[in-house]
Amino acid sequence: MSFVVSPTSVDEAIAFLVDNPEARPMSGGASLVAMKNARLIEASHFVSLARIDSLRGIRRNADGSVTIGGMVPHRDTAACDLLDGDLRMIRQAAGQIANRVVRNMGTIGGAVANADPAADYLPVLVCADAQVEITGPGGKRLLPIRDYLVDWYETALEPAEIVTGIALPPAGSGPSVYRKLARTPGDFATVSVACARDGDGVRVAVGACGPAPLRAPEAERALAGQLDDPAAVAAFCEALVALADPVDDVRGSAEYRLTLIPRMVAAAIRDVTGGL
Amino acid sequence: MAGKEVFALRINGREREVFARSDATLLEVLRDDLALRAAKRGCNQGVCGACTVLLDGVPVRGCLTLAGACTGREVTTLEGLAEDPITRALQETMIVSGGVQCGFCTSGMLVTARDLVAQTVTPTEGDIRKALSGNLCRCTGYVRIVEAVTDAVVALSQANTDTREAIQ
Numbered sequence: 001m002s003f004v005v006s007p008t009s010v011d012e013a014i015a016f017l018v019d020n021p022e023a024r025p026m027s028g029g030a031s032l033v034a035m036k037n038a039r040l041i042e043a044s045h046f047v048s049l050a051r052i053d054s055l056r057g058i059r060r061n062a063d064g065s066v067t068i069g070g071m072v073p074h075r076d077t078a079a080c081d082l083l084d085g086d087l088r089m090i091r092q093a094a095g096q097i098a099n100r101v102v103r104n105m106g107t108i109g110g111a112v113a114n115a116d117p118a119a120d121y122l123p124v125l126v127c128a129d130a131q132v133e134i135t136g137p138g139g140k141r142l143l144p145i146r147d148y149l150v151d152w153y154e155t156a157l158e159p160a161e162i163v164t165g166i167a168l169p170p171a172g173s174g175p176s177v178y179r180k181l182a183r184t185p186g187d188f189a190t191v192s193v194a195c196a197r198d199g200d201g202v203r204v205a206v207g208a209c210g211p212a213p214l215r216a217p218e219a220e221r222a223l224a225g226q227l228d229d230p231a232a233v234a235a236f237c238e239a240l241v242a243l244a245d246p247v248d249d250v251r252g253s254a255e256y257r258l259t260l261i262p263r264m265v266a267a268a269i270r271d272v273t274g275g276l
Numbered sequence: 277m278a279g280k281e282v283f284a285l286r287i288n289g290r291e292r293e294v295f296a297r298s299d300a301t302l303l304e305v306l307r308d309d310l311a312l313r314a315a316k317r318g319c320n321q322g323v324c325g326a327c328t329v330l331l332d333g334v335p336v337r338g339c340l341t342l343a344g345a346c347t348g349r350e351v352t353t354l355e356g357l358a359e360d361p362i363t364r365a366l367q368e369t370m371i372v373s374g375g376v377q378c379g380f381c382t383s384g385m386l387v388t389a390r391d392l393v394a395q396t397v398t399p400t401e402g403d404i405r406k407a408l409s410g411n412l413c414r415c416t417g418y419v420r421i422v423e424a425v426t427d428a429v430v431a432l433s434q435a436n437t438d439t440r441e442a443i444q
Contacts, residue, residue, distance in 0.1 A: 001279040002299040004344030026345070030322060033301065033340040037320045046299060048345040099410025101328055101335045101388060186409050 002036075006048045010055070010135050010164060013047055017160035018137050023047050025162045027071055027110030030102050055109065055164060058082055064170030067133070070109025070163050075100075077108060086196040086203075087128060087168055089176035093120040093194070096178070099186045109163040112145075115155050115212075118188040118251070122149070123207035124178050126215055127194035130168050136161030149212035174198055177271040179264055183251060190252040191260040195268035200225045202269055204236075209257050210245040227273050236269075237262035283347050287312070288356030298344030303327045305343040306353060314354035314383040318412070325411030328384040329353050335391045354383045362390045365428040365435075375424035377415035385411050389425050399429060 005023075007013040017023055022044035026032050035041045049055055055071035058080045066082050077083070078095035097103055097111075097120045111121045112132060125145050132148045134141050137160050148156045157163070174197030180189045192207035201224030205213040219239035226232035246257040281298045284291055287310065296305050301320075306312045306329070318324035320339045327338035330352035357363040366386050369375070376382050385408060392399055392407040399407070404425045405418070413421060 001297060003281075004298045004342050006345055006347075026342070029340050029342060029345075030337070033342060034321045036299070037301070037339065046342060046345070048342070050345060098322075099325075100392075100407050101325065101337060101410050102322060104334045105336050105340060184409075185406070 002043045003045045004048060005045055006051045008051045008053075010052055010162070013049060013052065013162065014135065014137055014160055016045070016047055017162075020044055021159065025049055025113075027107040027113070028073060028105040029110075030098070030106035031110065031114050031116070049109070049162065066168040066171065068108050068166045068168070070133075070165050071107050072109075074098075074103040074106050074108070074111075078103065082171075083168075084171055086172040086174045086176040086198065089124045089178040089194050089196060090121075090128060090168070092178040093124040093180075093192075096120055096180050096185075108166055112148075112166065113155065113157060113163045115149060115153055116188070117152060117211055118192075118208040120178070120180065120189065120192060120207070123192050123194040123205040123213040125166065126213040127176070127196055127203050127205040128168055129203070130166050132163055133165035133167055134161050135164040140164070142167060146212070146215065152211040154211075172196070172198065175272045175274075177268055179268050179271070181260060181264060188251065191257050191264055193261075193264045193268045195265070195272050197272040200227070202227065202272060204240065204265055204268065206240055206244070206261055206265065208246070208251075209261060210243070214240050214243045216240050216243060227269060233266055233269055234262065237265045240265060281344070283344060285343065285346055285351060286349065287351045288353060289350075294343065296343060298342070300343050301339050302329065302331075302341040302343045302346055302351065303338030306338060306351075312353050312355050316380055316383060318380065323410075323412070324381070325384040325388060326381050328387045328411065330356075330387065330391075335388055354387055357387070357390065360390065361435075362393050362428070362432065365432050366390060366393070366424065369424040369427040369431065370421070373420045373424040373427060375416060375421040377413075381411055381413040381415075385413070385421060389428075393425065393429060393432070398433075399425070401426065 024043040026046040026048050055069045058068045074094045074097045083091045130145045131142045176196035178194050180192045189208045194205045196203045205215050207213045216239045219236050223236045241261050246254040248254050282295050315338045316326035318326035322337045322340040329338045404422050
């Protein structure tokens with residue numbers, strides 16, 4: 001049995017979480033309430049963040065960077081014109097989460113806090129070098145998402161901290177793409193790939209193949225200038241396969257996922273090079 | 277009973293006082309406390325769509341929404357859409373096309389389809405299938421449901437033309 005409280009400011013929410021260690025913050029509820037219904041979690045209180053106005057909206061800051069509020073639903077992210085160029089993949093990912101009705105409920109803060117390794121947002125945010133804006137009793141901190149994602153469903157969030165936003169670098173002009181292979185539209189990904197053009201190279205992140213999206217910065221540097229060389233692309237794909245630690249589950253075997261990675265990554269690179 | 281609270285919800289345009297656990301889902305309160313039984317409890321996991329209702333006019337899953345978080349917000353169930361012209365048109369075409377078999381998914385289908393038709397001028401078959409992809413039907417194979425939505429769009433645009441002509 002839990003109570004529901006609906007604070008109207010971040011400070012109020014955090015103060016409540018500090019005073020009630022068994023309370024849990026709740027954003028859209030799309031995953032959390034499903035877990036509650038399945039009796040997988042317990043809480044003294046659900047602290048709904050739905051009435052905190054400062055967590056809403058997507059804004060471009062003076063330096064060109066873009067901040068997505070923690071309570072922005074997937075529906076709004078999927079339709080946001082500020083996410084263009086090499087940030088466009090974030091819109092594409094948001095628009096492929098679950099279905100129309102769930103996209104009205106689920107939020108980017110909730111998805112990042114839950115950190116499901118197969119979630120659509122994680123590879124695009126890792127590919128975009130996003131930072132997670134975390135607010136807690138000690139104030140606000142920004143953490144690169146690659147440091148924020150610690151292990152399977154484990155993040156760097158401390159007790160009484162909440163994800164208040166996602167900070168994205170200024171949009172680059174290069175195209176970007178999110179490719180998702182799923183059993184059926186709206187399912188979690190079997191494998192997903194985010195790819196953004198960056199000068200004469202690419203940034204690539206692979207989702208659902210380990211505790212956090214795979215990223216190979218050294219291999220990305222080695223590939224720069226050689227995007228039209230099939231052997232170089234193949235070597236790059238192998239570097240990502242070597243980092244993978246997939247599991248067997250209902251969406252596919254680990255072996256199947258390893259087979260998909262090079263195919264999907266090569267296709268994503270073709271998408272952002274316009275077939276050099 | 278222990279753990280119950282009294283709270284006020286605005287449902288289908290009326291203020292309702294509810295005595296329930298504040299972590300009860302909106303779906304439980306609608307069905308068990310208020311006897312509004314259009315929304316169905318299928319999976320209770322947000323997957324099947326049978327519990328779809330409107331919260332501040334936006335379709336959400338009743339089973340994934342905690343009732344205690346809905347105070348001060350406007351809840352609309354299919355019962356509250358009984359006079360809505362788009363819903364009426366969809367109900368007619370669902371009957372004519374045979375889009376209803378056991379009927380368990382129908383309420384959720386109607387609430388979701390109504391939102392699509394209200395937001396999209398002329399949805400294609402692809403748009404309809406995509407919009408309804410989060411509403412599962414185990415009877416019809418979907419063909420007749422998609423047909424019903426397509427036919428409702430045609431009927432509504434015909435009705436609009438007739439109204440315009442009548443005004444002129």
